[in-house]
Amino acid sequence: MAENFPPMTSVKRWFVTTNHKDVGILYLMTALFFLIFGGVMALLFRIQLLEPGGIGILSGSGYNQSVSAHGLLMVFWFLSPFAFGFANYVVPLQIGAKDLAFPRLNALSYWFYLFSGILFAISFFQGGTFEGGWTMYAPLNVPIYTPAMQATTGGTAAILGLTLFVLSTTVGTVNFLTTIHRMRAEGLGLWNMPLFTWSMLLTVWMMLFAFAALLAALLLLSTDRILLTQYFATQQGSSLLWGHLFWFFGHPEVYIVFFPALGMMFEMFQTFTGRRLVGRKWVIIAMVLVAVQSFLVWMHHMFLTAINLEIKTLFMATTIGISLPFDLMVFSLIYTMVKGRIRFTTPFLFSLGALVLFILGGITGVFLGAVVLDYEFRGTYWVVAHFHYVMVSGVTALIGGLYYYWPKITGKMYDEFLGKVNFAVYFVGFNLLYFPMFLAWETPRRVFHYGEGLQIYHQLATLGAFVLGSSFLILFYTLGKSLVSGPDAPDNPWEYARTAEWATTSPPPLENFDGRPTYASGKLEFVDTATDGGTATPGEAARADLERASHDVAQTHEEGHADHASIWPFGIGLGTFVLFLGLSGMTSWVEAFHPEFSSNPSYLYPSITILGVGILGYVLFQFGVEQFETPELAVAERWPFEGIETTKLGVWFFLASDVIVFGAVIGAYVFMRINAGWMNWGPIPEHAWAGLLNTYILLTSSFTVVLALEMARRKSKKGLLASMSVTLLLGLTFMGIKAWEWSEKFAHGDYWFSGLEYSLYYVTTGLHGLHVLLGLLLAGFMIYRVLTVDAYLEDSRPVEYFGLYWHFVDVVWVFLFPLFYLL
Structure with missing residues (x-):
C-alpha cells in the first residue's frame, strides 16, 4: 500500500515496488550485469581465436557453449531489457502519465526477466548449457544431436529460461501498448508524441507478434526436449520449420532492438543541435513502414535452403525495400546536424558514433540481401561483422542515452571529461574488434579453425575486444564517481531538451508530476487540481512536486493516488522459476516410459516441480485477492481506443499475441503434414x-x-x-x-x-x-x-x-x- 511504501534506501522497496521508475532502474542494473556476463563469454572465445586452430583454453563443447551463451545473453538478456529500462523510466514521464497501466504486471515482467536469466546461468552447472548457437537451428537443438547430460538438463534449462524471458516480454508488451494508447496527457495526440515514445510504441507492436512466434517455437522445442516429441528431430522438414518460426521472430527482432536506440538518437540529436528533427513527420512514417515491412523479409535468412528461386527473389526485393525508409531516417539526422548548432557532449558523441556505425552496418547488410552474394557470404565472418555493426550500434546509442538520462535518474551530473574518454576508448575498441572481421570474412562462423593468412585480423579483433571491454570499466567508474561525489543536477541540465520528463525534478518524485500535465493549449502546462483548473508552469510544478513527495504519503493515497507496493509479482516470478527448474530435469522420467530407453530417473526434479506448482498456486491466489489501486485517468488522449476500457484493451492485446502463438502451432501442423504428404x-x-x-x-x-x-x-x-x-x-x-x-x-x-x-x-x-x-x-x-x-x-x-x-x-x-x- 502507498502509505507503507518503503524509501529507496530500503532493500524491501526493491522487492515490493511496482513504480515504473523503480522497475526501470532494476531493468537497467540487471541488463548491465548480463552485459558483463555475455562480455566475459565473448572474451573467452576471442582468446581461443588467437591462433588458427585455437589456443586450447576451451574444448570444442566449451567453445560452442561460450559462443551460444554470448549470443543468447546479448540479444535477449541485455539489448532489449536495457532499452526497456529506459522505456520504463522515461515513457510514462514523456506522455504525462503517473505510471504504466498495470503496475503489478510491470513488476512481474521484471521478475520473470531476472529469474529467466538466473535459470540460464544455472544451466552451466547442470552438465553444460545449450551449445547449438543463439539461432538454435534444428536439428542441433534437440537431445539426440547433443551429449546426453547437456541435452536433457542444462540445455533444456537454457531453453526454458528463454521461454520465461519471452513470457516477461509478452507481459511488458501488453502493458506498454495499453499505456501509450490509453494514458497520454490531454492534447498529446499520437502524431505529436516524443520520438522516443514513438519508437517504443512501434517496438512493442512488433514485439507483440514477433515474440509470440518465438514463444510457439520454444514451446515446441521444449516438448521435443522434455517429452521427446518429434517436431525438430526428424528429416520431415523440421529444419525448415524451425527456420520459418525462428526468423519470423528473428528479423523483426533486429528492429525491436534498434528502434529504442533510434528513438534515443532522435531525442539527443534534437537536444544537442538545438533544433527540431528535420522531416519529423516523414521519419515517423518511415518507422511505421519499417515496422510493417519487418514481418515481410524473414526468408532472406533462408536463401541457402531449398526454397524456390521465385520466392527468394521476392524476399530479396522486400529486403532491399526495407532499407529505403532507413535511408530517409539517416538523411534526417544528417540534415538536423547541418542545420543546427552542435554541442559535442558525451551523449551526443555516442549518438553520432552510433549513426556512423549503423551506416556501415546497413551498407554491408545490402550485400547479404542479394541472393547471389548471400551464397558467398552466408556462414562467414562477413555476417558476424555486419550483424554487430548493426546491433552494437544500437548499444552505442543506448549508452549515450544512459549518460543523457543519468542526471534525471540520479540527480547527479557526471564528469564530462571522463565521459569523452569513455567514448574514445569505446569507439576505437568497437572498430578494432569488428572491422577486421570484414577483412577476415572467409573465416567460417561458429568454429575456431581458420586459414593462417587470417590470423592477424583475428588477433586485432581480440585486442579490440579487450579495448572495448575496458571502455565499460571506464563507464562504470564514471557513473560510480558521479553517484559518490558528482554535483547535483538541475531539473533540466540540457539547454534545448523540451520533452515532459525534463519538466519535473531530478530525480522525479513518486507520482511524477504535481497536477495533471496537459497540452490542450498547444504547450506543456499543469492543471492544478487543488484549485480546480488553474495551471502552473513546469518549474513551479516541479518544486511543488518535490515538496509534495516529502509529505505524509497516506494523505496522497486518500486523494486517489495509486498503490506502489506488492510482494506478489516477486512471488509469481519465484514460483515460475522453481517450476521451470524442475521441468528442466524431467526428461529422464519421460524416457522411463519410452521402449527405446532405459532410465533411472531421480526424484530431485519432480520434487522441485511439485514445489514450484505449490508456490505458484499460493502466490497467484494472493495476487488475485490483493486490493491494489490503479486509478483510471479521468482526462487523457485515447485515440484510437476511446471506447475500450483500459483492462479490456490489455486483454485484447494479450489475446492478439495468443492468436499468433496458436497460429504458429497450427501452422506447424499444416506445414509438417503437407511436407509428409497430407494423405499419408x-x-x-x-x-x-x-x-x-x-x-x-x-x-x-x-x-x-x-x-x-x-x-x-x-x-x-x-x-x-x-x-x-x-x-x-x-x-x-x-x-x-x-x-x-x-x-x-x-x-x-x-x-x-x-x-x-x-x-x-x-x-x-x-x-x-x-x-x-x-x-x-x-x-x-x-x-x-x-x-x-x-x-x-x-x-x-x-x-x-x-x-x-x-x-x-x-x-x-x-x-x-x-x-x-x-x-
Missing part, C-alpha cells in the same frame, strides 16, 4: 464423435459465460453463481472427454513419441487443453470470490474479461476439430 495419415482420433461432442460442450459453455455476465449486470448473485458453475462443469466435462480420448490412444500404444503425426496431435490439442485448464482455474477463483465477498455484482467487468478469454479458447477448438478429427 488420416484423422488421429479415428472416431469423430468425441471431438464433435466436445465442440458442442465448449460452444454451450460460451453461452453460459454470456449468461453469467448478464446475471452480474443484473446483480443476481444466484444467477451469477449458477452460470459460472455450469461453465466450470462444462469445461471439466470437456477435459474429461479429452482425457478419455488420450487414454484410449495410450491403450493402443500410440504415445506422443510414437511418430510425427502423434506429436502434432498431442502437442496442439494439449496446448489448447492447457488454456482450458487455466480458464477453469480462473472460473473456480471467480466462484470463490462471489461466494466470499459478493464480487462482480457492483462491477461486472472481470466477468466480461474472463468471457473474452473463454470465447477465444472456444474459437480455437472450432479450428482444431476439423483439422484433427475430419481431414
Whole structure:
C-alpha cells in the first residue's frame, strides 16, 4: 500500500515496488550485469581465436557453449531489457502519465526477466548449457544431436529460461501498448508524441507478434526436449520449420532492438543541435513502414535452403525495400546536424558514433540481401561483422542515452571529461574488434579453425575486444564517481531538451508530476487540481512536486493516488522459476516410459516441480485477492481506443499475441503434414464423435459465460453463481472427454513419441487443453470470490474479461476439430 511504501534506501522497496521508475532502474542494473556476463563469454572465445586452430583454453563443447551463451545473453538478456529500462523510466514521464497501466504486471515482467536469466546461468552447472548457437537451428537443438547430460538438463534449462524471458516480454508488451494508447496527457495526440515514445510504441507492436512466434517455437522445442516429441528431430522438414518460426521472430527482432536506440538518437540529436528533427513527420512514417515491412523479409535468412528461386527473389526485393525508409531516417539526422548548432557532449558523441556505425552496418547488410552474394557470404565472418555493426550500434546509442538520462535518474551530473574518454576508448575498441572481421570474412562462423593468412585480423579483433571491454570499466567508474561525489543536477541540465520528463525534478518524485500535465493549449502546462483548473508552469510544478513527495504519503493515497507496493509479482516470478527448474530435469522420467530407453530417473526434479506448482498456486491466489489501486485517468488522449476500457484493451492485446502463438502451432501442423504428404495419415482420433461432442460442450459453455455476465449486470448473485458453475462443469466435462480420448490412444500404444503425426496431435490439442485448464482455474477463483465477498455484482467487468478469454479458447477448438478429427 502507498502509505507503507518503503524509501529507496530500503532493500524491501526493491522487492515490493511496482513504480515504473523503480522497475526501470532494476531493468537497467540487471541488463548491465548480463552485459558483463555475455562480455566475459565473448572474451573467452576471442582468446581461443588467437591462433588458427585455437589456443586450447576451451574444448570444442566449451567453445560452442561460450559462443551460444554470448549470443543468447546479448540479444535477449541485455539489448532489449536495457532499452526497456529506459522505456520504463522515461515513457510514462514523456506522455504525462503517473505510471504504466498495470503496475503489478510491470513488476512481474521484471521478475520473470531476472529469474529467466538466473535459470540460464544455472544451466552451466547442470552438465553444460545449450551449445547449438543463439539461432538454435534444428536439428542441433534437440537431445539426440547433443551429449546426453547437456541435452536433457542444462540445455533444456537454457531453453526454458528463454521461454520465461519471452513470457516477461509478452507481459511488458501488453502493458506498454495499453499505456501509450490509453494514458497520454490531454492534447498529446499520437502524431505529436516524443520520438522516443514513438519508437517504443512501434517496438512493442512488433514485439507483440514477433515474440509470440518465438514463444510457439520454444514451446515446441521444449516438448521435443522434455517429452521427446518429434517436431525438430526428424528429416520431415523440421529444419525448415524451425527456420520459418525462428526468423519470423528473428528479423523483426533486429528492429525491436534498434528502434529504442533510434528513438534515443532522435531525442539527443534534437537536444544537442538545438533544433527540431528535420522531416519529423516523414521519419515517423518511415518507422511505421519499417515496422510493417519487418514481418515481410524473414526468408532472406533462408536463401541457402531449398526454397524456390521465385520466392527468394521476392524476399530479396522486400529486403532491399526495407532499407529505403532507413535511408530517409539517416538523411534526417544528417540534415538536423547541418542545420543546427552542435554541442559535442558525451551523449551526443555516442549518438553520432552510433549513426556512423549503423551506416556501415546497413551498407554491408545490402550485400547479404542479394541472393547471389548471400551464397558467398552466408556462414562467414562477413555476417558476424555486419550483424554487430548493426546491433552494437544500437548499444552505442543506448549508452549515450544512459549518460543523457543519468542526471534525471540520479540527480547527479557526471564528469564530462571522463565521459569523452569513455567514448574514445569505446569507439576505437568497437572498430578494432569488428572491422577486421570484414577483412577476415572467409573465416567460417561458429568454429575456431581458420586459414593462417587470417590470423592477424583475428588477433586485432581480440585486442579490440579487450579495448572495448575496458571502455565499460571506464563507464562504470564514471557513473560510480558521479553517484559518490558528482554535483547535483538541475531539473533540466540540457539547454534545448523540451520533452515532459525534463519538466519535473531530478530525480522525479513518486507520482511524477504535481497536477495533471496537459497540452490542450498547444504547450506543456499543469492543471492544478487543488484549485480546480488553474495551471502552473513546469518549474513551479516541479518544486511543488518535490515538496509534495516529502509529505505524509497516506494523505496522497486518500486523494486517489495509486498503490506502489506488492510482494506478489516477486512471488509469481519465484514460483515460475522453481517450476521451470524442475521441468528442466524431467526428461529422464519421460524416457522411463519410452521402449527405446532405459532410465533411472531421480526424484530431485519432480520434487522441485511439485514445489514450484505449490508456490505458484499460493502466490497467484494472493495476487488475485490483493486490493491494489490503479486509478483510471479521468482526462487523457485515447485515440484510437476511446471506447475500450483500459483492462479490456490489455486483454485484447494479450489475446492478439495468443492468436499468433496458436497460429504458429497450427501452422506447424499444416506445414509438417503437407511436407509428409497430407494423405499419408488420416484423422488421429479415428472416431469423430468425441471431438464433435466436445465442440458442442465448449460452444454451450460460451453461452453460459454470456449468461453469467448478464446475471452480474443484473446483480443476481444466484444467477451469477449458477452460470459460472455450469461453465466450470462444462469445461471439466470437456477435459474429461479429452482425457478419455488420450487414454484410449495410450491403450493402443500410440504415445506422443510414437511418430510425427502423434506429436502434432498431442502437442496442439494439449496446448489448447492447457488454456482450458487455466480458464477453469480462473472460473473456480471467480466462484470463490462471489461466494466470499459478493464480487462482480457492483462491477461486472472481470466477468466480461474472463468471457473474452473463454470465447477465444472456444474459437480455437472450432479450428482444431476439423483439422484433427475430419481431414
